[in-house]
Amino acid sequence: MTFRRRVRTIYGKELVDLLRDRRTLIAMIVVPIFLYPVLMLGSLQAITVQTQALGQRAIIVAGLGGADGPQAESLAHLQYEYDRIRALEPSATPASKAPAASSESAPGDAPAAEVEDSAASPPPLQLSWTPCASVEEIEQCVRDRSAHVGVVFEEGLTFSPDRRNRIRILYDREEPRSATAHARLEDVIARVAARINDERREALRLPATYFDPFEVTATNLASPSSILGQILPLILVLMTITGAIYPAIDITAGERERGTLETILACPVPVIDLIVGKFLVVATIAILGAALNLGSVCATVYFGGFNELIATAGQGIPYGQLALILLCLIPFAVLMSAIMMAVCSYARTFKEAQNYVTPVILAVLIPGGFAALPATELRGMMLVVPVGNMVLLTRELLIGAPVGTSELLTVLLSTTLYASAAVAVAAKVFGKESVVFADVESLRSTFDRRLIQPSPRPSLTMALVVTAVLFPAWFFLQSWLQSTRGAENGLGALRRTFAAMPVMFVAVPALVAAYWKVDLRGAFGLGGASVRAWAGAVLLGMSSWIVAREMVVFQHNWFGMSDLAADSAAALERLLRDLSPVELVILLGLIPAVCEEALFRGFLLGAMRSGVRKMTAIAASAAVFAVFHFILAKLPVTFLLGAMLGWVCWTTRSILPGVIVHFMHNTILTLSAAHREWFSFLPQPQEGAQDHLPAGVVLSAIAIFTAGCVLIGRSAPKATGGSAA
Amino acid sequence: MVVADNLVKSFPVAGGQKRAVDGLSFRVARGEIFGLLGPNGAGKTTTLRMLSGMILPTSGSARLAGYDVATQPFEVKRVLGFLTANTGLYLRLTPRELLQYFAELHGMDRPAARRRAEHLVDWLDMREFADLRCGSLSTGQRQRVNIGRVLVADPPVLVMDEPTLGLDVISNRLILDFIRRAGDEGKTILLSTHYLDEAEMLCDRIGFLHHGRLIAEGTLEELQRRTGLARLSAIFLKLAAEGTEAAAPAGAGS
Numbered sequence: 001m002t003f004r005r006r007v008r009t010i011y012g013k014e015l016v017d018l019l020r021d022r023r024t025l026i027a028m029i030v031v032p033i034f035l036y037p038v039l040m041l042g043s044l045q046a047i048t049v050q051t052q053a054l055g056q057r058a059i060i061v062a063g064l065g066g067a068d069g070p071q072a073e074s075l076a077h078l079q080y081e082y083d084r085i086r087a088l089e090p091s092a093t094p095a096s097k098a099p100a101a102s103s104e105s106a107p108g109d110a111p112a113a114e115v116e117d118s119a120a121s122p123p124p125l126q127l128s129w130t131p132c133a134s135v136e137e138i139e140q141c142v143r144d145r146s147a148h149v150g151v152v153f154e155e156g157l158t159f160s161p162d163r164r165n166r167i168r169i170l171y172d173r174e175e176p177r178s179a180t181a182h183a184r185l186e187d188v189i190a191r192v193a194a195r196i197n198d199e200r201r202e203a204l205r206l207p208a209t210y211f212d213p214f215e216v217t218a219t220n221l222a223s224p225s226s227i228l229g230q231i232l233p234l235i236l237v238l239m240t241i242t243g244a245i246y247p248a249i250d251i252t253a254g255e256r257e258r259g260t261l262e263t264i265l266a267c268p269v270p271v272i273d274l275i276v277g278k279f280l281v282v283a284t285i286a287i288l289g290a291a292l293n294l295g296s297v298c299a300t301v302y303f304g305g306f307n308e309l310i311a312t313a314g315q316g317i318p319y320g321q322l323a324l325i326l327l328c329l330i331p332f333a334v335l336m337s338a339i340m341m342a343v344c345s346y347a348r349t350f351k352e353a354q355n356y357v358t359p360v361i362l363a364v365l366i367p368g369g370f371a372a373l374p375a376t377e378l379r380g381m382m383l384v385v386p387v388g389n390m391v392l393l394t395r396e397l398l399i400g401a402p403v404g405t406s407e408l409l410t411v412l413l414s415t416t417l418y419a420s421a422a423v424a425v426a427a428k429v430f431g432k433e434s435v436v437f438a439d440v441e442s443l444r445s446t447f448d449r450r451l452i453q454p455s456p457r458p459s460l461t462m463a464l465v466v467t468a469v470l471f472p473a474w475f476f477l478q479s480w481l482q483s484t485r486g487a488e489n490g491l492g493a494l495r496r497t498f499a500a501m502p503v504m505f506v507a508v509p510a511l512v513a514a515y516w517k518v519d520l521r522g523a524f525g526l527g528g529a530s531v532r533a534w535a536g537a538v539l540l541g542m543s544s545w546i547v548a549r550e551m552v553v554f555q556h557n558w559f560g561m562s563d564l565a566a567d568s569a570a571a572l573e574r575l576l577r578d579l580s581p582v583e584l585v586i587l588l589g590l591i592p593a594v595c596e597e598a599l600f601r602g603f604l605l606g607a608m609r610s611g612v613r614k615m616t617a618i619a620a621s622a623a624v625f626a627v628f629h630f631i632l633a634k635l636p637v638t639f640l641l642g643a644m645l646g647w648v649c650w651t652t653r654s655i656l657p658g659v660i661v662h663f664m665h666n667t668i669l670t671l672s673a674a675h676r677e678w679f680s681f682l683p684q685p686q687e688g689a690q691d692h693l694p695a696g697v698v699l700s701a702i703a704i705f706t707a708g709c710v711l712i713g714r715s716a717p718k719a720t721g722g723s724a725a
Numbered sequence: 726m727v728v729a730d731n732l733v734k735s736f737p738v739a740g741g742q743k744r745a746v747d748g749l750s751f752r753v754a755r756g757e758i759f760g761l762l763g764p765n766g767a768g769k770t771t772t773l774r775m776l777s778g779m780i781l782p783t784s785g786s787a788r789l790a791g792y793d794v795a796t797q798p799f800e801v802k803r804v805l806g807f808l809t810a811n812t813g814l815y816l817r818l819t820p821r822e823l824l825q826y827f828a829e830l831h832g833m834d835r836p837a838a839r840r841r842a843e844h845l846v847d848w849l850d851m852r853e854f855a856d857l858r859c860g861s862l863s864t865g866q867r868q869r870v871n872i873g874r875v876l877v878a879d880p881p882v883l884v885m886d887e888p889t890l891g892l893d894v895i896s897n898r899l900i901l902d903f904i905r906r907a908g909d910e911g912k913t914i915l916l917s918t919h920y921l922d923e924a925e926m927l928c929d930r931i932g933f934l935h936h937g938r939l940i941a942e943g944t945l946e947e948l949q950r951r952t953g954l955a956r957l958s959a960i961f962l963k964l965a966a967e968g969t970e971a972a973a974p975a976g977a978g979s
Contacts, residue, residue: 009829013818018963020817020858259813263874266884267830268799453737630883 006269008359010277018247018281027246027288031239032298058126059181062138062147062170066131074157079127081159086122109174122191125184135170148181159196231392234372236293236388240329241336241364243289245357247282252430253353257478279341286333291326294432298322325397328408331415332390336364338422343449345429368390378407381479384414384472412701413627421461421468428461454517458509462516463607466509467624470599474504475630489576497589505595507605524602525655529715536711537648539704541664544644546693546701549669551637553692576674584674589667597659598644600625601649609650620648641665643691651716726883726913727753731785732781734771734937736928745771747937748785753915753930755881758908760783760928761917769917773886777804790882803831805882805948806875807819810900816860820851820870823859824877839880845873867952868896882916883907889923901927916948931957935965 018024063071130147132138140151150170157165167189171182197211255261264274343360347353367388372378378392389411396403458466477500484495506524513523521527529537576584608617622642626696629638645658652658672679692698730748735742746768753759769833770828776787776906778798786793794801815823824845828838836854846855846968849869859870875883884887889897904927908914924931925945932942941948941964945957 006830009826013815013822013826017815017817164791221786258816259809259811261810262779262809262926263807266777266802266805268802269828270799270834450737502732 006273007277014281059127060128060147062130062141062150067129074153228439239293240290244286244337246341247285249353250345252344257349275430282337289508290329299455335419342426383410386477412622422466424461424464457522457648458607463604501595505599525606527654529652529654533652533657533715539659539708541661543701543704544665545669588670589651592664597655602655726755731789733784735783756928758914760924760931763934767934798946806880808875809886814859821855827877885916
């Protein structure tokens with residue numbers, strides 16, 4: 001039975017098993033399909049109904065004197081004038097409180113006010129009088145809510161042109177009915193005032209502009225910041241996580257609790273097949289959940305008329321990009337599924353798993369919540385913050401904002417890297433004897449150093465987790481070092497970045513390896529190499545930079561070079577010229593050669609020797625090496641360089657020849673850029689153009705390169721096979 | 726059929742290693758029912774899990790039907806059926822689906838797995854409830870499904886870890902009948918149990934496990950002769966008191 005068939009069998013069974021569970025269906029289908037319409041439409045309707053109800057209800061007004069006193073009469077007078085306006089102008093124009101007519105078109109906050117102002121006719125007004133003896137008593141009535149508002153006319157109401165009516169309104173802003181009543185009275189007074197103004201203006205035959213010297217139209221050009229547009233991506237991401245939680249618990253801790261785990265482990269099925277099958281089911285359900293959530297959001301926005309609320313004016317959700325949004329949510333769903341499975345695998349019971357999941361959700365909420373803040377943008381560090389980057393990317397895509405290819409790729413690649421590490425952890429944890437049979441405390445057996453057995457090389461899980469943690473950390477550190485420029489400008493940043501490399505790429509994995517009792521010599525592939533390997537490495541180092549340079553020229557000539565990439569390359573060249581040759585050799589030659597070989601070839605590739613095929617391992621480590629350079633334009637050439645160095649390390653079973661190749665490659669390449677005068681045989685670039693080297697130089701380099709490869713290939717120890725040990 | 730040779734299993738604990746199984750050696754011949762008896766924590770379950778290829782021995786070796794449990798765990802799992810009283814079923818699957826699933830996991834293609842499931846449904850008289858979800862079945866019906874699962878690949882070796890623990894009388898009877906019938910059919914059975922009367926009734930030979938070590942091994946008659954006692958419980962208590970000196974085989978063994 002093949003791996004694929006076994007995984008398919010397990011996948012099919014687990015999917016049926018889960019989909020028959022009521023709880024899965026509720027979490028996956030019922031919640032997303034009903035949640036958004038209920039949340040959005042329901043809350044909007046509730047607010048509308050409540051506002052209307054408050055508007056139509058009689059306003060209880062507390063005032064001085066009885067119902068037939070002068071104060072009550074003034075109020076009745078006001079109501080009479082208002083009713084007169086209603087009778088005369090069934091489609092009255094909006095009242096303006098200020099002399100200047102003002103309107104504002106903003107994507108997020110317009111609807112509520114505009115809907116009210118553009119009502120066809122002024123709403124009816126019902127007033128009810130509560131007599132009071134003093135202003136203090138009126139205040140007390142409003143406070144104890146026996147009246148909505150208090151009204152005090154300084155003098156009796158009159159519409160004589162030479163007198164201003166002074167009216168005090170007492171209300172409680174925290175009490176919705178009081179606040180609504182206050183707003184209604186203000187509106188009534190403004191409408192009456194506007195009507196009287198119009199009548200006076202007409203009587204004097206003055207133009208409309210006489211009282212309204214301004215007409216202001218304000219247009220908000222800021223990025224869309226509606227609450228809905230900010231919160232929806234977070235909800236979407238959270239619902240994707242929620243979709244993964246229940247199946248992850250059910251098929252790990254749930255399986256153990258029901259007593260079926262031992263049964264399945266007694267079958268002729270490798271644990272990795274089992275975990276892959278189960279993991280694919282969790283990921284499928286999380287992705288289905290994400291798709292249903294996304295569909296439900298879009299349907300609610302589309303059919304509920306929320307388009308203007310969510311996006312820039314007139315654009316709405318870019319429905320054509322839904323597939324892209326879903327595509328972006330897939331690696332995220334995979335990541336969360338793997339994290340949930342890894343966490344739940346430690347648990348012995350359903351309840352225990354739920355306890356473990358809670359802090360994970362809280363940990364996810366922190367970057368997710370931060371990303372949901374209006375001021376947070378999809379750039380810089382946020383591109384690689386797990387969860388946060390996905391919230392931002394989803395938001396940008398949902399509101400139809402432009403997202404660059406490099407941003408998109410950085411988010412997707414970093415999420416994929418984190419997902420791979422999480423899958424490896426899940427597989428490792430699930431297969432652990434102590435976790436499967438819970439004979440000893442599972443978490444302790446993983447983290448208590450006294451219980452850890454020494455090992456000759458790091459596990460794949462350890463290597464992937466360390467790499468996944470280092471990736472954002474290195475990105476943050478680089479960004480921070482480059483943003484804190486001193487007087488020395490970019491040169492200082494460059495020095496600090498390369499000085500930090502040994503700490504990040506060597507010290508951190510070394511500390512992790514030492515804690516988990518991994519032999520450091522094995523962890524970094526520090527074994528010796530044959531004379532052939534050394535000779536081959538020198539030949540490769542002499543020639544690889546020419547091959548790489550030719551590839552870059554080819555790439556630029558055929559695919560072009562962005563202005564940004566050209567600018568940064570030129571800036572780097574200028575910086576390199578400011579460094580002394582010795583410093584340049586140490587900073588850009590020696591340090592990266594040692595540190596990158598130690599991490600990518602020693603620690604990561606070394607961990608893949610057991611269990612991963614040669615080509616897959618080399619390609620994977622090369623891809624991670626390329627991604628760590630954070631420059632899209634450099635991806636192809638760094639990937640190929642990483643693949644070559646990976647092959648050298650795999651073949652010679654040591655990182656040391658690779659260090660020589662890497663050192664020579666970097667040193668010659670940077671020296672040739674910084675000190676062109678030393679490389680007079682190279683064609684000098686004219687105004688940024690890139691020329692190929694003379695054919696003789698290239699052919700010689702290829703010949704030396706090939707000779708180096710042959711020597712390295714023949715230096716392979718006898719035990720080295722074509723595939724993993 | 727089953728050979729354990731100086732089998733050791735240690736678990737890491739704070740301050741060192743704890744030996745759950747300590748130098749265990751025994752043999753079980755083809756068609757024999759061998760009872761592994763001992764109190765809680767004696768190492769019975771760990772021994773059976775090692776013999777089933779579920780966990781790796783720390784040292785020593787064991788072979789089951791000629792396959793090494795450490796280096797050929799999948800071959801080992803192909804020739805054994807594993808049953809415990811705690812064995813759960815997938816409650817949202819029907820017995821028919823469950824049997825078919827396990828048949829496929831044992832390498833059968835889908836039509837063959839379907840045929841095998843049908844055969845077991847008939848043979849174990851499960852037709853009445855074969856399409857109901859396992860969650861709605863009685864304990865006795867569930868035990869029948871479990872027996873079907875064990876037999877899905879018709880394995881020559883059965884490993885049973887406390888198969889009757891906590892079962893009611895009817896389910897208990899069902900399991901005991903099954904063991905007896907499997908023994909009659911020539912299957913090799915490795916049985917661990919707390920219930921000494923069950924061991925007396927079913928086992929051809931018995932091994933007493935105490936603190937991870939085999940302190941005695943032989944037929945019931947051999948053990949009775951050696952200790953001068955009639956009941957297994959009394960025999961065990963006496964042997965346990967004698968400690969490790971009693972570890973030597975009581976009889977010639979198989």
